[in-house]
Amino acid sequence: MSDIPGYALLGLIRTPDELRKMAVEDLPALAVEMRRYLIETLGRVGGHFAANLGTVELSLALHWCFDTPRDRIVWDVGHQAYPHKMLTGRRERLETIRRLGGLAPFCLRAESEYDTFGVGHSSTSISAAAGMAAAARVKQEQRRVVAVIGDGGMTGGMAFEALNHAGHLKLDMLVIYNDNDMSISENVGALRDHSARLMKKLGITAPHAAREPQAEHNEAHLDHPGAMFETFGFRYSGPVDGHDLPALMAKLDELKNAKGPQLLHLITTKGKGFEPAEADPIGYHGITQFDPVTGAFPAKKPAAAPSYTQVFGQWLCQAAERDPAVVGITPAMREGSGLVEFSQRFPERYFDVGIAEQHAVTLAAGLACEGLKPVCAIYSTFLQRGYDQLIHDVAIQNLPVLFALDRGGLVGADGATHHGAFDLSYLRCIPNLVVMAPSDENECRRMLSTGLSLSQPSAVRYPRGNGTGVACEAEPKPLSLGKGRIVREAHGRRRPRVAILAFGAMVHPALEAAEILDAVVADMRFVKPLDAELILQLANDNDLLVTVEDNARIGGAGSGVNEVLLAQHQSVPVLNLGLPDQFVEHGTREELLAQCGLDTAGILRAIQRRLRSRDLDETARSKRGT
Numbered sequence: 025m026s027d028i029p030g031y032a033l034l035g036l037i038r039t040p041d042e043l044r045k046m047a048v049e050d051l052p053a054l055a056v057e058m059r060r061y062l063i064e065t066l067g068r069v070g071g072h073f074a075a076n077l078g079t080v081e082l083s084l085a086l087h088w089c090f091d092t093p094r095d096r097i098v099w100d101v102g103h104q105a106y107p108h109k110m111l112t113g114r115r116e117r118l119e120t121i122r123r124l125g126g127l128a129p130f131c132l133r134a135e136s137e138y139d140t141f142g143v144g145h146s147s148t149s150i151s152a153a154a155g156m157a158a159a160a161r162v163k164q165e166q167r168r169v170v171a172v173i174g175d176g177g178m179t180g181g182m183a184f185e186a187l188n189h190a191g192h193l194k195l196d197m198l199v200i201y202n203d204n205d206m207s208i209s210e211n212v213g214a215l216r217d218h219s220a221r222l223m224k225k226l227g228i229t230a231p232h233a234a235r236e237p238q239a240e241h242n243e244a245h246l247d248h249p250g251a252m253f254e255t256f257g258f259r260y261s262g263p264v265d266g267h268d269l270p271a272l273m274a275k276l277d278e279l280k281n282a283k284g285p286q287l288l289h290l291i292t293t294k295g296k297g298f299e300p301a302e303a304d305p306i307g308y309h310g311i312t313q314f315d316p317v318t319g320a321f322p323a324k325k326p327a328a329a330p331s332y333t334q335v336f337g338q339w340l341c342q343a344a345e346r347d348p349a350v351v352g353i354t355p356a357m358r359e360g361s362g363l364v365e366f367s368q369r370f371p372e373r374y375f376d377v378g379i380a381e382q383h384a385v386t387l388a389a390g391l392a393c394e395g396l397k398p399v400c401a402i403y404s405t406f407l408q409r410g411y412d413q414l415i416h417d418v419a420i421q422n423l424p425v426l427f428a429l430d431r432g433g434l435v436g437a438d439g440a441t442h443h444g445a446f447d448l449s450y451l452r453c454i455p456n457l458v459v460m461a462p463s464d465e466n467e468c469r470r471m472l473s474t475g476l477s478l479s480q481p482s483a484v485r486y487p488r489g490n491g492t493g494v495a496c497e498a499e500p501k502p503l504s505l506g507k508g509r510i511v512r513e514a515h516g517r518r519r520p521r522v523a524i525l526a527f528g529a530m531v532h533p534a535l536e537a538a539e540i541l542d543a544v545v546a547d548m549r550f551v552k553p554l555d556a557e558l559i560l561q562l563a564n565d566n567d568l569l570v571t572v573e574d575n576a577r578i579g580g581a582g583s584g585v586n587e588v589l590l591a592q593h594q595s596v597p598v599l600n601l602g603l604p605d606q607f608v609e610h611g612t613r614e615e616l617l618a619q620c621g622l623d624t625a626g627i628l629r630a631i632q633r634r635l636r637s638r639d640l641d642e643t644a645r646s647k648r649g650t
């Protein structure tokens with residue numbers, strides 16, 4: 025008996041074992057129910073959406089044809105794995121996805137034995153699956169291994185490293201290439217163009233035909249569509265309609281016992297079965313809520329302030345108007361990084377490189393070598409993918425690349441894989457690099473202009489979300505390098521005297537806490553070079569310094585302040601506040617900041633707790649000479 029009214033079949037299954045007991049002729053009807061359940065649930069609670077409508081049949085077919093969890097399925101990115109979660113005991117909790125304490129945004133080993141590998145960052149699935157296949161060989165275990173990677177994911181260089189190696193090892197594994205001709209934006213690359221020409225030649229009216237390939241390609245390849253993959257040692261099958269359940273299951277049954285590396289090319293539609301999402305897979309990639317009948321999004325309340333992303337996008341267009349040397353680069357995050365207008369107005373200076381952060385960084389370095397002014401718009405967490413390129417290709421050569429680091433700090437619902445939790449730590453140790461963190465939109469514009477004016481590499485890191493609504497100067501004045509500013513003086517003669525050295529968005533909760541403590545607040549502005557003069561002045565005038573950053577405490581900006589004090593043998597007590605030495609889960613940004621003690625109440629609590637310790641009185645007295 026189904027446990028959910030209106031879902032006669034979906035309510036009958038909780039696990040793949042129960043699925044595999046169903047009559048095969050019921051599967052298409054089950055797919056319809058799953059799609060309806062996704063629309064109704066995600067219309068209410070939001071999350072990643074269009075990609076999940078595209079993997080309903082694939083998820084069913086995989087768990088039907090393979091003996092999961094003994095056979096391993098590795099989903100790339102995992103934003104399209106909600107149907108997989110529904111079929112593996114988590115359907116009832118789908119409405120908690122990405123919420124504090126709820127289902128994880130992507131696949132997570134700790135959440136389910138069916139989640140064979142933790143994902144969130146793209147293009148890792150083939151490597152992980154290859155590892156599992158190699159392990160089965162070493163352990164002489166009979167198990168099948170499948171990687172499911174999208175056409176966007178396949179633009180990540182790591183995917184090709186894995187294909188090349190797995191082909192070399194002749195591993196028994198299957199790669200399913202889920203080709204819907206979409207990344208978050210339209211997909212890019214020569215492989216994409218080849219696929220579009222192939223669809224056109226085969227008369228497959230998938231989305232691919234919607235966009236002409238960007239460049240003429242060797243037609244010969246079309247007679248042998250899998251040539252590239254076969255060069256890597258994978259036997260190519262397809263293309264197969266990824267929504268045709270019988271055809272898909274027949275093909276999987278055929279391939280599942282094949283020896284050696286196999287690649288199955290599926291053609292799917294992102295947003296399949298929900299017309300508004302099919303028509304606008306970009307707009308429905310990630311959503312908050314929508315009307316499950318019309319697809320309409322709730323009316324947006326006008327925001328009190330623009331998002332930092334919008335501030336950056338507008339600044340970049342303004343910079344490009346003034347300077348023809350300015351070029352913009354994104355690794356497949358046009359919308360998320362605020363580059364839509366720039367891409368439309370300056371198409372010849374806009375580079376979407378695909379999900380290829382390493383390439384994005386070194387492309388920028390190459391552009392800078394030739395005298396252009398590259399602005400690399402990249403999420404903090406995704407720059408981790410291009411870290412060696414940042415050091416080796418940009419910083420060592422001291423090339424003037426400006427990194428616009430969006431999603432700095434806690435991002436919220438995307439959780440541990442996506443928080444920009446480490447950039448202040450991983451950036452400030454790099455020689456030649458200037459690192460700035462703005463406390464509001466005007467500061468953000470000024471820092472971006474400062475970075476653009478430098479003849480060395482620089483990074484401006486700003487949070488996901490809106491600014492403060494502060495007025496922005498039409499012509500952002502560049503800042504004096506390495507200089508912070510006092511944004512609140514102490515009014516009384518309270519003892520012990522406290523100074524809060526805040527970085528970026530943390531200036532605002534610091535100011536609120538300072539009102540209660542009557543503390544001095546400094547907006548440090550620069551994480552590198554730090555304003556050593558300001559730090560030492562504050563150390564001299566106060567009995568306790570507090571540093572606050574939404575970055576890992578270890579190695580973060582506060583550590584830099586400690587280094588300045590130590591170098592000057594300044595023994596003023598210091599309290600460093602930042603993210604703990606653990607991965608922060610998913611939830612709203614506000615919930616997570618509070619969880620980490622980085623909201624006003626948390627900062628206040630931490631300082632008041634420190635003020636209660638006896639040593640501060642001695643410090644204060646010794647400073648007064650009493």
Ligand SMILES: Cc1ncc(C[n+]2csc(CCOP(=O)(O)OP(=O)(O)O)c2C)c(N)n1
Nearest residue numbers: 075144145146174175176177206207208356
């Ligand atoms: C390293 C990395 N860069 C960027 C992203 C952001 N991102 C998430 S999904 C996605 C597009 C994935 O496209 P595809 O693999 O084709 O999946 P689809 O959404 O089309 O199903 C991108 C760019 C990411 N998750 N990881």
Ligand SMILES: CC(=O)[C@@H](O)[C@H](O)COP(=O)(O)O
Nearest residue numbers: 101103144310360435438488
């Ligand atoms: C799955 C993925 O990596 C992206 O969809 C990411 O979730 C986008 O993050 P924002 O919503 O912060 O742009």
Ligand SMILES: [Mg+2]
Nearest residue numbers: 174175176206
């Ligand atoms: Mg895709």
